[in-house]
Amino acid sequence: MPKPTVKVWMEEGVHSAIFAQQAVVGVFKLPQVTCLCCAIGLPPVHPNVHSTQKGRLLMSSITSTQVVSLSSQAPRPLPFWRRWLRKIEWRLLLLPVIGLLLWQGWVLLAESGYYADFIVPHPDTVWARLQERWADGSLVTHIATTLREALSGLFIASLIATALGYIIARVKIFDYLLTPYLIFLQAIPIIAISPLIIIWFGSGLASKVVIAAMITWFPMMIATIVGIRNVSTNLREMMRANAATHWQIFRHLEIPSAMPELLGGLKIAVTLSVVGAAVGEFVSAREGLGYLVMYGRGISDTPTVVLAVLMLTVVSLVLYSLVAMLETSLLSWRKAGKP
Amino acid sequence: MIQTQTAILHADHIYHTFTVANGQPIAALEDVSLALAPGTFTALIGPSGCGKSTLLRILAGLVEPISGQVQFGGLALDRPQRQISLIFQKDNLMPWRTVYENIELPLQLAGIPKPEREQRVAHLLYITGLLGFENHYPAELSGGMAQRVAIARGLINEPDVLLMDEPFGALDALTREQMGQELLRIWATTQATVLMVTHSISEAVFLADRVLVMSPRPGHIIREVSIPFTRPRGIELLTDTTFTQLAAQIRAAIH
Known part of the structure; x- marks a missing residue:
């Protein structure tokens, strides 16, 4: 019996692939994904041959040499500019409007003469401070310091909080024993305790990392507990029926299932981590955006204070956006089946 | 009765009790014994709450x-086995996995290398009529389609025994009839031994070689009816007089 062969031709006459396989049913890797009929939105090439978007060709019941050609009956894909237009975030058009309103309001307030410059500084002065601090590199240093403190704290807190949350969600006795004490820990006002933390851990990096971790661990832990508790018992049973190990249940069921809650917790924690770092810097520090706020206040340079606060906001926003982007890519399946 | 020696799955004097919220024990199963001969299709039917699902678990x-005790292939069964596959009433698909990835899951858990996984998933996509839907997420599928994915996932390990807990229970009557026929067609391509729990008498008679009838709680098997029809079976069987007689017999046994 001759080896079954499938040839796929594109409408344009480009010869995409020839397969010679012994298997009657199987998956064959295509040399070029661009040659797939699905990539250009065409229907299956043949009832028994179907190419998938992942660069695979599924073949069934190929018993003799078959030649399959593609027709261009299917709807053509949208032109690039239409696809590009669809991807635009239209609400960004509002940004210049809102920005201009805020800026003009600020300018009006500063130029009204009711307030001294050290109470409401003129935006131009703040802009000048930004340029100065950008030019001598100190702004970057301050941002980097705060970022390092916030992210280290968040990282450590995430490790501890997810581990704790997982144990509490899975083992009843830990929930019973630990939860009251953990809530007690959370009830301590971080801002009030931060001078103590500085005394214990010094005025360097360590104390800020501790404060950032203390402020972020709770939302991360709650997110983990909720996420793990929400894992469907039906899916757990299905995994057990498939003789899955504990590790496999963790890896293939619990993590993906809890991912929406975990990312929600991370969204809250990531902005809080910046608050934690700044609070630590308020108390005692030699650099960082929180230090810059206190420094500006100390020398009565309000424009520097405003600049530092704006920068803190920007850092928070950027971190939040990064998590939001992570969420979009990891949870793309949630858009399935919705118009 | 099938000889215990030749049975692939064999339950021996099973008793089971539940404890409900107020601490009172409820007898769910009482002295249930059954044996499944390799390659046969058995249906288990009985009133709601008679412990059918518990028996299946x-x-x-x-x-x-x-x-x-339960014996599988002559050995005592003490934990889930890959060679016994369980299909649930709910499709139990992972919403974050595509159709392809959902069917692939049991192979992944069994540590089968990727090239072999692809071949086997492709084969099952083909025989379950899911070709072309492999990149869809469960949320994009109809109920019948999702259940077909669940069946494909149940078959991917080439199990010796396929246990089904009202697999078409959540489907409408029309889809249900169609799925039953498809199940027979798919089953014919495998050598699996099937035990299917169902609420539908005609479904049981249409699909099975043998129908076991369970009593209300505490459940035990009160009747065993052999179904003589040859295979393949077509939809016209549903109006056959022997078919209606068998269905009436089973209905009488339940009530």
């Missing part, structure tokens, strides 16, 4: 009975 190794 015990046979799958998910639940340990209070007393009695």
Whole structure:
């Protein structure tokens, strides 16, 4: 019996692939994904041959040499500019409007003469401070310091909080024993305790990392507990029926299932981590955006204070956006089946 | 009765009890014995709450009975086995996995290398009529389609025994009839031994070689009816007089 062969031709006459396989049913890797009929939105090439978007060709019941050609009956894909237009975030058009309103309001307030410059500084002065601090590199240093403190704290807190949350969600006795004490820990006002933390851990990096971790661990832990508790018992049973190990249940069921809650917790924690770092810097520090706020206040340079606060906001926003982007890519399946 | 020696899955004097919220024990299964001969299709039918699903979970190794023993291939069954596959009433698909990835899951768990996984998933996509839907997420599928994915996932390990807990229970009557026929067609391509729990008498008679009837709680098997029809079976069987007689016999046994 001759080896079954499938040839796929594109409408344009480009010869995409020839397969010679012994298997009657199987998956064959295509040399070029661009040659797939699905990539250009065409229907299956043949009832028994179907190419998938992942660069695979599924073949069934190929018993003799078959030649399959593609027709261009299917709807053509949208032109690039239409696809590009669809991807635009239209609400960004509002940004210049809102920005201009805020800026003009600020300018009006500063130029009204009711307030001294050290109470409401003129935006131009703040802009000048930004340029100065950008030019001598100190702004970057301050941002980097705060970022390092916030992210280290968040990282450590995430490790501890997810581990704790997982144990509490899975083992009843830990929930019973630990939860009251953990809530007690959370009830301590971080801002009030931060001078103590500085005394214990010094005025360097360590104390800020501790404060950032203390402020972020709770939302991360709650997110983990909720996420793990929400894992469907039906899916757990299905995994057990498939003789899955504990590790496999963790890896293939619990993590993906809890991912929406975990990312929600991370969204809250990531902005809080910046608050934690700044609070630590308020108390005692030699650099960082929180230090810059206190420094500006100390020398009565309000424009520097405003600049530092704006920068803190920007850092928070950027971190939040990064998590939001992570969420979009990891949870793309949630858009399935919705118009 | 099938000889215990030749049976692939064999339950021996199973008793099981539940404890409800107020601490009172409820007898769910009482002295249930059954044996499944290799390659046969058995249907299990009985009133709601008679312990059919519990029995299935015990046979799958998910639940340990209070007393009695389950033997699979001559060995005592103490935990779930890859060679016993359980299909649920709900499709139990992972919403974050595509159709392809959902069917692939049991192979992944069994540590099968990727090239072999692809071949086997492709084969099952083909025989379950899911070609072209492999990149869809469960949320994009109809109920019948999702259940077909669940069946494909149940078959991917080429199990010796397929236990089904009202697999078409959540489907409408029309889809249900169609799925039953498809199940027979798919089953014919495998050598699996099937035990299917169902609420539908005609479904049981249409699909099975043998129908076991369970009593209300505590459940035990009160009747065994052999179904003589040859295979392949067509939809015209549903109006056959022997068919209606058998269905009436089973209905009488339940009530």
